Amino acid sequence: MARIVKSGSPEEGVFLTSVDKMLKWGRANSLWPMQFGLACCAIEMMATMGPHHDIARFGSEVFRATPRQADLMIVPGTVCKKMAPRVRKLYDQMPEPKYVIAMGACASCGGPYQNSYSVVQGVDKVIPVDVYVPGCPPRPEALLDGLQRLQEKIQQDPEPAIRFAKDTEDTEELTSEREAKQRRDWELGPSELGGEPA
Amino acid sequence: MSLADDVIDTVQEHVIEEDVQKDKPLLVTDPEGLRDVMAEAQDAGFDHLCFVTAVDWPKDEIEDNAAWLGFTEEREVEDPDDEEDEDATETVPVESKGWHLDDVDDGLMEVVYNLYSYDEGDHLAVQVWVPREVDQCSVPTVSDLWAGANWHEREVFDLYGVTFEGHPDMKRIFMPEDWEGHPHRKDYDLGEQQYIYREDGIDKVTKDAGKGW
Numbered sequence: 001m002a003r004i005v006k007s008g009s010p011e012e013g014v015f016l017t018s019v020d021k022m023l024k025w026g027r028a029n030s031l032w033p034m035q036f037g038l039a040c041c042a043i044e045m046m047a048t049m050g051p052h053h054d055i056a057r058f059g060s061e062v063f064r065a066t067p068r069q070a071d072l073m074i075v076p077g078t079v080c081k082k083m084a085p086r087v088r089k090l091y092d093q094m095p096e097p098k099y100v101i102a103m104g105a106c107a108s109c110g111g112p113y114q115n116s117y118s119v120v121q122g123v124d125k126v127i128p129v130d131v132y133v134p135g136c137p138p139r140p141e142a143l144l145d146g147l148q149r150l151q152e153k154i155q156q157d158p159e160p161a162i163r164f165a166k167d168t169e170d171t172e173e174l175t176s177e178r179e180a181k182q183r184r185d186w187e188l189g190p191s192e193l194g195g196e197p198a
Numbered sequence: 199m200s201l202a203d204d205v206i207d208t209v210q211e212h213v214i215e216e217d218v219q220k221d222k223p224l225l226v227t228d229p230e231g232l233r234d235v236m237a238e239a240q241d242a243g244f245d246h247l248c249f250v251t252a253v254d255w256p257k258d259e260i261e262d263n264a265a266w267l268g269f270t271e272e273r274e275v276e277d278p279d280d281e282e283d284e285d286a287t288e289t290v291p292v293e294s295k296g297w298h299l300d301d302v303d304d305g306l307m308e309v310v311y312n313l314y315s316y317d318e319g320d321h322l323a324v325q326v327w328v329p330r331e332v333d334q335c336s337v338p339t340v341s342d343l344w345a346g347a348n349w350h351e352r353e354v355f356d357l358y359g360v361t362f363e364g365h366p367d368m369k370r371i372f373m374p375e376d377w378e379g380h381p382h383r384k385d386y387d388l389g390e391q392q393y394i395y396r397e398d399g400i401d402k403v404t405k406d407a408g409k410g411w
Contacts, residue, residue: 084411116388
C-alpha cells in the first residue's frame with residue numbers, strides 16, 4: 001500500500017499513500033460489530049470475543065449495543081420471520097459504510113430449517129450479505145476467518161472510500177445501490193424484495 | 199404412597215386409564231372431569247404446572263399405531279375353524295382413552311399436562327383426548343388454578359388449535375393474529391408460505407413474498 005522508503009534516506013519515517021487506501025485500511029481494521037445474537041451461533045460469537053480467541057487482535061473488540069455506532073452486523077443464528085422486520089430495521093439504523101456477515105448455516109440459507117413455517121431461508125433475503133460463514137455453529141476460528149475475508153474485501157473494494165450523502169434521500173439511494181451491487185456480486189438474481197438487479 | 203396415587207384414588211370416578219411411564223404416573227381423564235382432577239391435584243400438593251402441550255393424532259396415524267395406543271387388542275380366537283391352529287389370534291377393537299376407534303372421525307388431539315410438587319418431588323401427567331376438528335377441539339382452562347397455565351394454553355391454542363374454555367385471553371401468542379392455520383398440526387400446509395411484515399407497529403401476515411419475509 002505504501003511506497004517503501006529506504007532506511008537512512010531523508011524521507012525516513014514518511015509513508016506515501018492515497019487517502020482512499022488509508023481510509024480503507026483504517027475501515028477494515030476497526031470494524032465495530034453490533035452486539036446482538038439470535039441463536040446458538042451467538043454463543044460462539046461470544047467465545048470469539050473472549051480472551052482465548054480474542055477478536056481484538058483484528059480490531060473488532062468494540063461490540064456496540066446500538067446499531068448507530070456499529071459498522072458490522074454479524075447475524076449469528078436463525079432469522080425467524082418475526083425477527084426479519086426487526087433485523088431489517090436494525091440494519092437500516094446503521095450508518096454507512098456497513099457490512100454484514102451471515103454466521104452459520106441458518107443465517108446463510110435457513111440451515112436445518114428447510115421449508116419451515118417460521119424461518120427465513122437465509123438472511124440475504126432481508127439484508128445484503130458480504131461474507132457467509134458456514135458451520136453449525138461455526139467455530140470461533142471460522143468467524144475470525146470470515147472477518148479477515150471481509151477485511152480483504154473492504155481493502156480491495158474498487159469503489160472510492162468516500163462518498164457523500166447530501167441528505168436522507170441520498171442515504172437511502174446509497175443503500176439500495178449498495179444492495180443492487182451486492183446482488184450483482186453474488187449473482188443472486190431478482191430479489192424477493194422486488195426490483196431487478198442493476 | 200405418593201401424591202399421585204392420592205390424587206388418582208380421590209378422583210377415581212374421572213380416571214379413564216392410569217399408567218406409569220418412565221417411572222412417572224400418568225392418568226387419562228375426559229374434558230368433563232379435567233377441572234375436578236386438576237383442582238384435586240393442586241389441593242394434594244402439586245403446586246407447579248411444568249407445561250401444557252398437545253400431540254396431534256390424525257385418524258390414519260391412530261390406525262397405524264392402534265395396538266400401541268390400545269385401540270386394538272390381540273385375542274386368541276375362541277373357536278378356530280381350523281382346529282389344528284389353536285394359537286390363532288384375532289385383532290379386536292377395544293375402547294381406549296375414552297374413545298372407540300369407530301367413533302373417531304378426523305382424529306384425536308391429546309392434550310397433556312405435567313404437574314410437579316416442589317415439596318415431595320413427585321410428578322403426575324394428566325392426559326385429555328378430544329376430537330381434533332378445530333370447532334370441537336376444546337378443553338376447560340386451568341389458568342385460574344395455576345396462573346402460569348395462561349401462556350401455556352395460549353401457546354397450545356396458537357400451534358395446535360386447541361381452544362381452552364374460560365381462558366381470560368384466548369388468542370395467539372407467537373404467530374401474528376391473522377396467521378392462517380395452526381402450524382404444529384400434522385395437516386398444516388407447508389407448501390403455501392405465509393410472510394410477516396410490520397405495519398403501524400403490528401406484525402401482519404401476507405402471502406406475497408415481495409411484501410414480507
